[in-house]
Amino acid sequence: MYTYYDSGIKNQKLTIREKINNLSFSYIFLICLVAFIGTGMLYSAANGEWRPWALNHLIRFFVSFGLMLFIALVDVRYFLRYAYVFFFITFVLLIIVDVAGYTGMGAQRWIDLKFIKVQPSELMKIALILALAKYFHNSSLQSIESLQGIMMPIAMTILPVILILLQPDLGTSIMILVSAGVIFFIVGVQLWKFAIVFLGVLASLPIAWKFLHEYQQERVLTFLNPERDPLGAGYHIIQSKIALGSGGIFGKGFLQGTQSHLNFLPEKHTDFIFTMLSEEFGMIGAVTVIILNIIILAYGYSFAFKTTGYFGKLVIIGLNTNYFVYVAMNTAMVLDLIPVVGIPLPLISYGGTVMLSVMASFGIIMSVYINRHVNIGKD
Numbered sequence: 001m002y003t004y005y006d007s008g009i010k011n012q013k014l015t016i017r018e019k020i021n022n023l024s025f026s027y028i029f030l031i032c033l034v035a036f037i038g039t040g041m042l043y044s045a046a047n048g049e050w051r052p053w054a055l056n057h058l059i060r061f062f063v064s065f066g067l068m069l070f071i072a073l074v075d076v077r078y079f080l081r082y083a084y085v086f087f088f089i090t091f092v093l094l095i096i097v098d099v100a101g102y103t104g105m106g107a108q109r110w111i112d113l114k115f116i117k118v119q120p121s122e123l124m125k126i127a128l129i130l131a132l133a134k135y136f137h138n139s140s141l142q143s144i145e146s147l148q149g150i151m152m153p154i155a156m157t158i159l160p161v162i163l164i165l166l167q168p169d170l171g172t173s174i175m176i177l178v179s180a181g182v183i184f185f186i187v188g189v190q191l192w193k194f195a196i197v198f199l200g201v202l203a204s205l206p207i208a209w210k211f212l213h214e215y216q217q218e219r220v221l222t223f224l225n226p227e228r229d230p231l232g233a234g235y236h237i238i239q240s241k242i243a244l245g246s247g248g249i250f251g252k253g254f255l256q257g258t259q260s261h262l263n264f265l266p267e268k269h270t271d272f273i274f275t276m277l278s279e280e281f282g283m284i285g286a287v288t289v290i291i292l293n294i295i296i297l298a299y300g301y302s303f304a305f306k307t308t309g310y311f312g313k314l315v316i317i318g319l320n321t322n323y324f325v326y327v328a329m330n331t332a333m334v335l336d337l338i339p340v341v342g343i344p345l346p347l348i349s350y351g352g353t354v355m356l357s358v359m360a361s362f363g364i365i366m367s368v369y370i371n372r373h374v375n376i377g378k379d
Contacts, residue, residue, distance in 0.1 A: 038348030064359035071363025076371040087131035093120035094163040119353040129318035137311035171341035243279040251282030303369040312368035
């Protein structure tokens, strides 16, 4: 059922040494570099103090780094075998969150385990991609081109999104839909079906508007005209643009950002950390971080092209796209190109579950890359 290509070995697992030798150490270095930049910015956000953010961020990164390496050394066939199980467990956790989850900042998104607060919606970003990859890996092109053949993956996508919207968490819902949409496109779902969905979304916008929470409506209206409430709903984005502009080309210097250190810039350690980085290191610093993330993404997509297994290709493309959406939505949000949706900048913003899920994603990507020559049969 399983055979290895190019190695001359059939039905045999790679040794730990072979797996370690197949790791992409340049890819790992880039991940570490971005995380250390995040540590520096959180140190600055606390006015030159390691607590409360920088030290915790560093500890979380090292713990997540160990998890990433452990996952990278796992046989990729286990991800295929238990994809539906992981999806089901995560789906149940989402139901628990909606029924008896921990509420913070006006949203019910976490399960409080006392020593850590887990956000199941972050885990669902991985679980759904694995489940969709397994479904399409086991499907024929004929079934994918039929409406009946895509009803199950559509349901697998929509049901978690509905639960996440109830928390409410519009940003994560959009991220999941985009990542799933890319997988649907890659496997060959016809464009006319995407067009129908797009027209359906447009037609439902007036109805959807009524179901948005008041603060979500305010975010959209503020995006269209931030000056309508400069001291209220528009305050975040106005201060963000002031900080971005004041950084200039080379920035004001490390620990010298006035907007952030005089507390004009809100959420400087989470959603708007890219703004603080731009103020202190200017356009040069901002572009450097974007380029580093582009290189990380390029590595990921190159891994997909080098992978022979269909399941592995879909997993890498889905997880890599999820990381792209993270970076794109956060930077677009602070630049006032899209409404504020509460998406952090991965590896740089402060946040435990996001760090855990992103590093786990990198681990899965590297696991697929290490086993890139394995031909996985139907499961």
